[in-house]
Amino acid sequence: MRHEQVLDALGAAIANGSLVPGTVLRSEDLQERFGASRTVAREVVRVLETMRLTSSKRRVGVIVREPAEWNHYDPRLIRWQLDGPARPAALATLNELRSAIEPCAARYAALRATPEERGRLGALGERLARTARARDLSAFLGFDIAFHDLLLTASRNPMFGQLSAVVAEVLTGRTGHGLMPPEPQPEAIALHAEVAAAVADGEAERAERAMRDIVVQARDEIAALVSEAAPEVE
Amino acid sequence: MRHEQVLDALGAAIANGSLVPGTVLRSEDLQERFGASRTVAREVVRVLETMRLTSSKRRVGVIVREPAEWNHYDPRLIRWQLDGPARPAALATLNELRSAIEPCAARYAALRATPEERGRLGALGERLARTARARDLSAFLGFDIAFHDLLLTASRNPMFGQLSAVVAEVLTGRTGHGLMPPEPQPEAIALHAEVAAAVADGEAERAERAMRDIVVQARDEIAALVSEAAPEVE
C-alpha cells in the first residue's frame, strides 16, 4: 500500500522528467520526503532499479538514469508516460512499435494459430463489421482490441503477445482523442476480414500484407492529425 | 552482492521452468534455502515481482506466474533464457522480434537520423564490406552489431533503441553457432550498403524495403538450419 504510493510518486516524477537524468537521491531523503520507512524506501528503489530508471552507487546515492537506458517495455513505465504531459509523444512511440510488430505477428499467427483461434478470429471480424455498421464505437473498440489481442497471442511469440496491452492502449487512445472517424472506414473492416481469412487459410504472406495495410492506414491517419508530434518520449 | 546471487539463482530457476507456474514459495523458505537475510529475500522477491515473474499474496506466499505474464523485454530475463536449456527457442523468438522491428526502424532512421548518424552509417557499411572481403568474421560481427545499433538509435524511438541488445544477441548467436556461412553473403553486404544509402538520402520506403530484405534473408537462413526449433520460449 505504502509501497505503491511512493513508487508511483517517484516513478512518475522520473518518467515525466521532473527529476532529470543524473539527479542523485539519497535514500534517507526519500524516507523523509515521503514519510516512509527505510524498508519501503529501499524496496521502491529496488523496483526502480529493476526498471532501469535508476542505478545505485555506494557512497553516492540513487542516480536517475538516461531515458535511453530505461526499460521502456515495463507496463508501469508506459502507464506513467501515458498519464503524464508527454502522452501524445508516448502514444506516437507505441503506435510505431505496434505498426512494426503486427504485420509480423499476423504472419506467424497464420502459421501457428490453433483451429479454435482461427475460428474466433473470423467471428471477431464479423462482429467488427456489425458494430461498425451500427456505429457503436464503444463496442467496436472492444472487438477491435480483442481481435488484435487474439492475433498477437496466436503468433505464439511471447514478446509479441506481451504487446497486447500496448495495442489496446493505442486503439483506445485513438478513439478517446477523437482521432477516429465517427464511423470506422469500410476499408479497415474489409482488411480485418482479410487478415482473419488469411489466418484461417494459413496464408502467411497474405495475412502479413493485409495487416500491414491496416497499420499503414492507421499510421497515415495519425500522422495527418498530429503531424507535429515529435516521437521523443521524454 | 548477496542480492545478485540469490536473484540469479531464483530468476534462472523460474525462467528455465525448474519452478513451474503456480508454485508457491514462502519467503521464510527462501531465506533458509539461500542462507540469506530477510532483507535480501524480500528485495529479490520485489525484483522478480517487478519483472512480473512472480506475484505475492498475503497469507499465501510468492506465486510463480505464467510465462505469458512475464515481462519478456527485461534484459535479465532474456539473459536467463539465453543461458538456459531453451536457448534455441529464445533465439528464435528474439529473431522474430528483430525481423519485425528493424525494417520499421530503418524507415524512421531515414526520416530522423542526424547528418552525423547518416555519415557514420555509410562508413560502417563500407567497413562491413571490407571485413567481409578479408573474411574477418569477428570484426565483421562487430561492425554488423554497430550498424544495426546505430540504425535503431537513429530511429529516435526509444522502444526500438532498446532492442539493440537483442539484435546484438541474435547476431552473435548466429555466428557463434556456426549458423553463418564462413564468408558473409555479398547480397547481404549490398543490402546493408543500400540501407545506408537510403538513410543518407532520407528515402524511407527504400530503407525499409532493403532492411526487410536483410531480415527476410536472415529468417530464411535460420529457418532452413533449425527448421524444427519451436518458438515457445519456455
Add this chain to the structure above:
DNA sequence: CAAACTCAAAAGTACTACTTATTCAAGATG
C-alpha cells in the same frame, strides 16, 4: 446447510544495529 465468526499464518511495514565499499582529502614519498 449456509453465513458469520474466529484464529492463525504469512506477507507487509517499521526500526535499529552493523558491514562494506567508495570518495575525497590529507599527508607522505619520489
Add this chain to the structure above:
DNA sequence: CATCTTGAATAAGTAGTACTTTTGAGTTTG
C-alpha cells in the same frame, strides 16, 4: 611539485527483531 598511499567519513548494503494487516480455512451457530 606531482603522484601515490593511506585513512577517515559517508552512504548504501546486509542482518535481525518486533509489530501490523490481510486473508484463507476451519468452526461454530442460527
